[in-house]
Amino acid sequence: MGQLSYLLYKNLYIIKIEKMLEKYIKYENKTRWSMRAVDIIQKKRDNIELTSEEMSFLLGEYLQNRVPDYQMSSFLMAVYFNGMTKDELKVFTELMMNSGEVIKFDGIEKFLIDKHSTGGVGDKTTIALAGLFAAFNIGTAKLSGRGLGHTGGTIDKFEAIPGFVFPETRDELVKMVNKVGTGIMGYSDTIVPLDKKLYSLRDVTATVSSIPLIASSIMSKKLAVYADGIILDVKVGSGAFMKNLKTAEELAKTMIDIGDSFDRKVVTLLTDMDQPLGYAVGNANEIIEAIETLKGRGPKDFTELVETIVATALQIKGDVKSLEEGKEKVAEVISNGAAIQHLKDFIEAAGGNPKLVDDYTLLPKFKSEYEFKAKKSGWISKIEAEEIGKAAMVLGAGRATKDDIIDHSVGVLLTKKVGDYVEAGEVLAFVQHNDKNLESSIRFLEGAYTIVDEKVEKNKVILEILSNIGL
Known part of the structure; x- marks a missing residue:
């Protein structure tokens, strides 16, 4: 082959390779051949909107562990400052x-509602809803x-019931819902694993409080498990993650926007957490307070919250045109005992003693x-x-570390709430304990x-x- 022919062949070969690469880039979502994490981070740093391909590549x-934590940390901080x-x-x-x-x-043969709370002290709402939702099919x-820190998890509370077990498979969950209306399982590592990985990083990089990151974290889990409607109870106040109404409203609107983009019905309730919800804080004592509420003897604030959530559902x-009409129906199933009977059925179906x-x-x-x-x-x-x-x-009702074992019997039972008058020497709270860390509990x-x-x-609860x- 002559020199000229060789050069021509070489150039044609290079052009062919370039065209193959262009085709690969075009039809294979511009993978690592054409994208670099650093360029995407720079765009987000400069507040330039990212394409879906860039977001897909980075996440x-x-x-797949091909972008290191230090680069993702930089990206999360750029989101923290510039939003999305x-x-x-x-x-x-969606990713x-x-x-x-x-x-x-x-x-599942029922209309499905997924109620989620952003977490609060004394929040035993799911226990009461198990009886009330079932009463309305x-x-x-x-x-x-499970809970970590000063708030207890829903699973921890139900495990205060001796013999209570949760479904372990999807088929068991479906069977439980069809039978008694409520099915609850622990989170699986197969559900939204990316969120778990990102949250661990956010927790140590001061980016937890980013509104878009919070909203996407919550909504990705809600969207990954289908429901006909989503009700989000966003706690606001000193005992909640959202400390003021303005940021809570921003979070609520962001989650609603996400729901809109996926054609899901979403209602957010902004509720008070400037004091504990109800009087009971613990596990077994919260089970009791939820039961008392279904018997019509619950605390006023907790009863109002539960009635509002069910009326919204x-x-x-x-089934109803207004919140007031819904609340009337809720009061009726509490009064006639239907709600408490459905809770009994749920407890029995889960292996507990009704x-x-x-x-x-x-x-x-x-x-x-x-x-x-x-x-x-x-x-x-203030409380x-x-x-x-x-x-x-510290008594054992919650976990300081994920390895701590819950003591379901202990807790705090308040006797007064904000706005109540108290005499010197009058009991403000009963500390229910097992001779462990009583002094520390009193100091708190x-x-x-x-x-x-x-x-x-x-305080207003709603x-x-x-x-x-349009509610």
Whole structure:
């Protein structure tokens, strides 16, 4: 072959290779041959909207351990400062949702509502909803977690019931929902694994409080497990992650926007967590308070929250036209005993003893009870929910580390709420304990209460309702 022919052949070969690469880039989503994480990070740093291909590349490579933590940390910080556009947020959420198993409950014969709470002290709502939703032929098939820190998890609370076991497979969950209306399983590593990996990184890089990252984390899990309607209880206040109403509204609207982009009905309730919800904080004592609520004897704030959530579910389902009409129906099934009977059925189906609904001695019992008393007379202006949660946690009602073992019998039982008058020496709370860390618990309680001389208004439990269905 002559020199000229060789050069011509070489050039044609190079052109052929280049065209092959162009074709690969075009039809293979521009993978590592054409993209670099650093360029995507730079775009986000400069507040330039990312394409779906760029987002797919970055998250996909990170999930496969081909993008290191230090680069993803940089990206998360860029999101923290610059946020995400609606299109970016939809792609980001969808990629997280599809990073693992997406569950659709074929075979469930009920209208499904997924109620999620952002976490609060004394939040035993799911226990009461198990009886109430079933009374209206509404199903709940949800994945719940265990608690870590000053708030207890739904699974921890139900495990206070001796013999109670959760479904371990999807078929068992479907069977449970069809039978008694409610099915709850622990979170699986196969559901949204990318979120778990990203959250661990956010936790150590000061990016947890980013609104788009919080919203996508919550909604990716909600969207990965199908429901006909999603109700989000966003806690607001000192005992919640969202400390003020403005940021809570921003989070709620962001989650609604995500729901819109996936054609899901979403209602968000912004609810007070400037004090514990109800009076009971623990596990067994919260089971009792939820049962008492279904018997019509629950705390006013907790009862109002539960009634509002169920009334909202009835609106989503189309059974009622207004919140007021829904609340009337809820009051009726509490009054006629239907709700408490459905809770009994649920407990029995899960392996527990339904007789505990009428005999609380069948629940774990603490050894001793300490009376925590007021040091001065006046009106209670503040009860720091987080401090109350910590007071219960150190007794064993919660976990300081993921390896801690829960003591279901212990907790704190309040006697007063914000806006109540108290005399010096009057009991503010009963500390239900098993001779473990009582002094530490008392110290947290001492930092929880503020008592003033002027009369204080009682807190509203429902601060605001936002939705994409016109409620």
